[in-house]
Amino acid sequence: MVLKSNFYFITLVLSFFVIIGTSNNIEAGDLASIPLERMDPDGNYDQSGLAKKLAKAVQQDAILSAFMSNKDIYVAQIGNKVILKGRVRAGDQSTIQRIVNIAYNIEGVKEVNTSQIETF
Numbered sequence: 601m602v603l604k605s606n607f608y609f610i611t612l613v614l615s616f617f618v619i620i621g622t623s624n625n626i627e628a629g630d631l632a633s634i635p636l637e638r639m640d641p642d643g644n645y646d647q648s649g650l651a652k653k654l655a656k657a658v659q660q661d662a663i664l665s666a667f668m669s670n671k672d673i674y675v676a677q678i679g680n681k682v683i684l685k686g687r688v689r690a691g692d693q694s695t696i697q698r699i700v701n702i703a704y705n706i707e708g709v710k711e712v713n714t715s716q717i718e719t720f
Contacts, residue, residue: 636708637680651677653706658699667695673717680710690719 640646641656654675658664673686673696682703688696696714703712 635680637677639708648677650680650682650706650708651675654682654699654703654709657702657706661698661702664695664699664702667692673699680708681713682706682709682711683713683716685716687718687720693719 634643634645637650638645638647639649640652646652658668658675671686671688671692673684673688676683676685684696684699696717700712700714703709
């Protein structure tokens with residue numbers, strides 16, 4: 601009976617250490633395997649990582665920062681696709697193209713959709 605109890609105790613202790621070791625490896629692996637589209641500008645997990653990276657890049661561009669502060673342009677994201685939404689004057693298309701070019705230079709962006717930008 602004592603032998604059987606010791607066996608269960610040792611099995612329980614070993615199982616505990618295996619679980620602890622496995623959970624530490626999983627957490628470390630999760631941090632290393634954040635998909636690029638879910639990584640924010642600081643390297644943390646964020647559902648809107650690409651959108652936030654693009655917003656930050658636009659804010660750092662003097663011309664685009666001024667343009668965006670006066671316009672109703674929004675950045676959204678679905679997976680690895682960035683979606684630009686809003687309204688611009690017909691003459692602002694070159695500026696929108698500049699935003700698109702910046703977006704394609706962000707690691708993880710596979711597509712940029714501008715179909716939801718209305719011109720007036």
